[in-house]
Amino acid sequence: EPEVTQTPSHQVTQMGQEVILRCVPISNHLYFYWYRQILGQKVEFLVSFYNNEISEKSEIFDDQFSVERPDGSNFTLKIRSTKLEDSAMYFCASSEQERGFDEQFFGPGTRLTVL
Amino acid sequence: AQSVAQPEDQVNVAEGNPLTVKCTYSVSGNPYLFWYVQYPNRGLQFLLKYITGDNLVKGSYGFEAEFNKSQTSFHLKKPSALVSDSALYFCAVRERGGADGLTFGKGTHLIIQP
Numbered sequence: 001e002p003e004v005t006q007t008p009s010h011q012v013t014q015m016g017q018e019v020i021l022r023c024v025p026i027s028n029h030l031y032f033y034w035y036r037q038i039l040g041q042k043v044e045f046l047v048s049f050y051n052n053e054i055s056e057k058s059e060i061f062d063d064q065f066s067v068e069r070p071d072g073s074n075f076t077l078k079i080r081s082t083k084l085e086d087s088a089m090y091f092c093a094s095s096e097q098e099r100g101f102d103e104q105f106f107g108p109g110t111r112l113t114v115l
Numbered sequence: 116a117q118s119v120a121q122p123e124d125q126v127n128v129a130e131g132n133p134l135t136v137k138c139t140y141s142v143s144g145n146p147y148l149f150w151y152v153q154y155p156n157r158g159l160q161f162l163l164k165y166i167t168g169d170n171l172v173k174g175s176y177g178f179e180a181e182f183n184k185s186q187t188s189f190h191l192k193k194p195s196a197l198v199s200d201s202a203l204y205f206c207a208v209r210e211r212g213g214a215d216g217l218t219f220g221k222g223t224h225l226i227i228q229p
Contacts, residue, residue: 004158033216043159043205045216056215091158100211101147101166106158 002026004107006092012113013082021077021110023092032075033093033104034067036060043091049075050098082114117142117213119206121220128196129228136191136223138206142213148189149207149217150180159205165189176200196227 005024013019025032034046048055049067064086066078075094079086089111093104118141128134140146147166151159163174170182180191189206203224207217 006158031215035216042221043217043219045214045218048215058216093159098215100209100213101164103149103161103164104217105161106151108156108158 002105004092004094004105006090006107006110008110009108010111010113012115015084015114016081018078018080019082019112021079021090021092021112023075023077023107024073025075025092025094026096026105027073029094029096029105031055031095031098031102031104032067032069033095034077035091035093035106036088037091037109038085038088046077048098055098079112082112084114087112087114117146117208117210117218119208119218119220121204121206121223123223124221125224125226127226127228130198131195134191134193134196134200134225134227136204136206136225138189138191138220139187140189140206140208141187142208142210144213145211147209147211148180148182149209150174150178150189150191151205151207151219153203153205153222162191162204198227198229201225201227 007022032049037043047057047061089109091109092107095102095104120139149164150162165182173179206220
């Protein structure tokens with residue numbers, strides 16, 4: 001069964017550094033998403049991406065964050081100048097279509113630890 | 116703004132007994148509702164969804180959920196629990212015609228005791 005994959009599984013970085021989290025969505029999916037989950041809190045939507053541009057972003061997704069689809073398979077989340085409060089589990093997801101009721105398929109997540 | 120409440124942090128059920136994991140939601144309009152399950156070190160796996168029509172939705176692994184519009188609830192159920200059902204369960208909502216992102220509840224740990 002096709003899966004969303006994410007690398008690395010755990011990233012440790014120093015405050016102020018830039019990190020890039022990588023995702024490979026399911027191959028025939030067209031819509032991509034990033035979510036995050038701070039320890040002990042809810043999973044929160046960050047951004048959706050379609051046709052090589054951001055479709056929608058939450059208030060969390062400020063100028064510190066950016067997304068890119070650098071090639072035909074990868075989808076990345078870049079976090080510039082990381083802060084302690086960026087420590088969280090980051091989930092990538094993809095869906096085949098975007099009709100509101102289409103289920104999103106999630107990857108296993110990348111645990112980001114900012115020291 | 117939309118929101119989801121999962122009132123129980125943990126639910127304990129004996130194997131073979133029926134289980135219910137509760138979820139209530141709040142949206143301005145009509146909802147699409149989802150249940151996801153997360154096993155350790157795995158991503159969120161889709162279980163089932165409510166779109167429209169029949170209020171009882173059947174999903175993977177014998178799970179079902181009942182949509183109740185008047186109570187704004189979407190409780191997850193299973194007639195006979197298995198130890199392997201032990202996991203973290205998330206309820207999520209999207210408003211029809213609304214934002215792309217799912218709004219999740221905080222999750223409920225389901226523990227099935229042998």
